[in-house]
Amino acid sequence: MKIPNQKQYEEALKVKEQYEQRREDLKYVKKQLGIKLSEFSDFKFNIDKNSKQIIFAGVLGGKAKVGVSKCSVGDKFNKDIGKLIAVLKSLGEDTGKIIKLVEKEHLYYFDTSSTDIYAQRSRADVYGVTTYH
Numbered sequence: 001m002k003i004p005n006q007k008q009y010e011e012a013l014k015v016k017e018q019y020e021q022r023r024e025d026l027k028y029v030k031k032q033l034g035i036k037l038s039e040f041s042d043f044k045f046n047i048d049k050n051s052k053q054i055i056f057a058g059v060l061g062g063k064a065k066v067g068v069s070k071c072s073v074g075d076k077f078n079k080d081i082g083k084l085i086a087v088l089k090s091l092g093e094d095t096g097k098i099i100k101l102v103e104k105e106h107l108y109y110f111d112t113s114s115t116d117i118y119a120q121r122s123r124a125d126v127y128g129v130t131t132y133h
Contacts, residue, residue, distance in 0.1 A: 033084045052077045056086035065090035076103040
């Protein structure tokens with residue numbers, strides 16, 4: 001087994017910190033979703049994973065509220081984030097803080113001139129975009 005050098009160790013720590021931050025962000029999203037949904041007397045979500053769209057309909061104070069969230073091209077679909085965005089839109093509230101939590105899809109590039117793709121990974125792996133040279 002190869003022992004990591006200092007740079008690899010620091011990159012691994014950074015990935016661990018990013019992972020822990022992402023977990024905290026998703027806990028926050030779920031908590032906020034629960035808080036917002038508790039305001040409604042009735043609600044329903046229509047989730048379409050193929051089109052990456054969520055439609056929310058709810059009843060608040062006897063009035064119907066509707067909100068839609070749809071991923072942009074290149075966005076990674078996350079059901080909880082999409083639900084919260086749709087609920088916030090139905091209430092006319094700001095979605096900026098939540099939209100910042102949307103991850104981008106992973107992009108892969110392959111160079112067929114090498115058979116050892118694992119040895120040629122770039123540092124972009126750490127940041128969510130895997131690039132092969």
